[in-house]
Amino acid sequence: MKNNITESSKCNAEDFPSVDGLRMTRQRSEVYSVLMSYRDHPTAGEVFERAKENMPTISLATVYNCLEALVQHGAVRQVNFERESSRYCPNLTEHGHFHDEESGKIIDVPLKKGAKLSDLLDLPEGAEIDNLEITLRGKISNN
Amino acid sequence: MKNNITESSKCNAEDFPSVDGLRMTRQRSEVYSVLMSYRDHPTAGEVFERAKENMPTISLATVYNCLEALVQHGAVRQVNFERESSRYCPNLTEHGHFHDEESGKIIDVPLKKGAKLSDLLDLPEGAEIDNLEITLRGKISNN
DNA sequence: TCAATAATTAGAATTATTCTAAAAATAGCT
DNA sequence: AGCTATTTTTAGAATAATTCTAATTATTGA
Numbered sequence: 369m370k371n372n373i374t375e376s377s378k379c380n381a382e383d384f385p386s387v388d389g390l391r392m393t394r395q396r397s398e399v400y401s402v403l404m405s406y407r408d409h410p411t412a413g414e415v416f417e418r419a420k421e422n423m424p425t426i427s428l429a430t431v432y433n434c435l436e437a438l439v440q441h442g443a444v445r446q447v448n449f450e451r452e453s454s455r456y457c458p459n460l461t462e463h464g465h466f467h468d469e470e471s472g473k474i475i476d477v478p479l480k481k482g483a484k485l486s487d488l489l490d491l492p493e494g495a496e497i498d499n500l501e502i503t504l505r506g507k508i509s510n511n
Numbered sequence: 512m513k514n515n516i517t518e519s520s521k522c523n524a525e526d527f528p529s530v531d532g533l534r535m536t537r538q539r540s541e542v543y544s545v546l547m548s549y550r551d552h553p554t555a556g557e558v559f560e561r562a563k564e565n566m567p568t569i570s571l572a573t574v575y576n577c578l579e580a581l582v583q584h585g586a587v588r589q590v591n592f593e594r595e596s597s598r599y600c601p602n603l604t605e606h607g608h609f610h611d612e613e614s615g616k617i618i619d620v621p622l623k624k625g626a627k628l629s630d631l632l633d634l635p636e637g638a639e640i641d642n643l644e645i646t647l648r649g650k651i652s653n654n
Numbered sequence: 655t656c657a658a659t660a661a662t663t664a665g666a667a668t669t670a671t672t673c674t675a676a677a678a679a680t681a682g683c684t
Numbered sequence: 685a686g687c688t689a690t691t692t693t694t695a696g697a698a699t700a701a702t703t704c705t706a707a708t709t710a711t712t713g714a
Contacts, residue, residue: 393679393692412670427694432671434692448593451702453670466635475635483631490621492609492651499648502632506641536661536710555701570663575702577661594671596701 387443398423399434403444409455409465409474449474449503464502477504530586541566542577546587552598552608552617592617592646607645620647 386392387400402418403410410418416431435456438444445457449467455474457465464477485491485500529535530543545561546553553561559574578599581587588600592610598617600608607620628634628643 391680391691395693425694429672429695430693433694437692446593448591450589450591451597454594464632466638469641477635478633480631480633485631488623488626488628488631489607489645490623491647492618492620494652495609495647495649496652497647497649498612499646501644501646501648503644503646504634504638504640504642506639508635509637509639534660534711538662568663572664572703573662580661 387438387441390437390441390443393434395419395423395426395430396434396437398426399431400438400443403438403456403458407458409447409457411453411455413453415456447501447503462500464504466504466506469505469507471508477502530581530584533580533584533586536577538562538566538569538573539577539580541569542574543581543586546581546599546601550601552590552600554596554598556596558599590644590646605643607647609647609649612648612650614651620645 387396390396398419399415402415406418412428412431412435415435416426416428419426419431435444435446439446439456442460445460447455447457447465449455449465457476459476462479464479466475466477467473468475485497491497530539533539541562542558545558549561555571555574555578558578559569559571562569562574578587578589582589582599585603588603590598590600590608592598592608600619602619605622607622609618609620610616611618628640634640
């Protein structure tokens with residue numbers, strides 16, 4: 369079992385034939401399937417490494433292109449942690465990210481149902497939010 | 512009047528003689544004063560340009576060094592918007608940032624007093640938050 | 655004053671990402 | 685099916701922000 373993904377959770381490019389208005393090429397399918405299979409937060413480089421296992425001829429530029437296309441079509445989210453390279457996230461529900469300083473792990477942090485951003489923040493007059501990024505860094509004290 | 516800062520709001524490096532445990536060199540003072548004077552969110556390159564007006568011999572590497580020192584001593588905050596170059600923020604109160612897509616302006620968004628993060632987010636068990644970054648992107652509909 | 659330490663500097667190196675231009679694939683006709 | 689236009693992929697070059705290096709300068713404290 370490679371990359372600590374179980375066989376049962378593994379899936380293939382053919383499992384994702386389409387994303388709304390995006391033409392599904394073999395490469396886009398492969399990139400999308402990599403993200404949907406592993407369900408973590410890989411960088412473009414990591415996606416490239418994983419994609420090459422199934423599709424050894426794919427290029428890094430294509431991975432960047434595919435990721436951009438997927439992001440623009442809302443199939444995947446791009447998240448940034450400080451100055452590190454962008455990571456890609458298949459979780460489309462509203463959520464933030466907790467970055468564990470000890471393990472390095474990135475954990476999705478769901479927004480509470482019904483909670484409103486305006487309860488936490490004094491938003492500027494007339495602000496229309498298109499995009500929200502919440503990033504937390506810290507430790508998990510597991511007693 | 513340059514850089515839309517009024518004379519009265521302008522200040523000099525000598526106005527900031529010390530930051531807690533940080534040795535205040537001329538360059539660090541200058542960089543700090545640039546941030547405190549303009550109170551916006553300049554990139555390292557922009558800080559460099561502004562600092563050169565008073566101190567033409569300062570180098571970009573030094574600006575990076577000074578900014579890093581100031582950030583590490585909690586005198587200034589480093590904020591990141593997507594993949595853009597880091598910006599530096601002199602506002603030490605807890606706040607997020609709203610990035611206006613039309614004007615490009617960055618607006619500080621204060622956290623509401625008494626509001627708790629845990630009201631908005633389902634934080635992981637035992638999570639200890641060292642750092643919180645909230646970034647909003649959108650438009651201001653000014654009727 | 656002098657030695658030890660720390661900061662500054664210019665320029666080289668690094669790294670993630672984007673760009674370029676050519677080749678390959680695909681779609682939409684007829 | 686064949687042809688043309690459009691899109692995508694590709695390798696490698698280019699870019700840009702940041703960090704590193706090694707030499708110089710400044711500062712501290714004995």
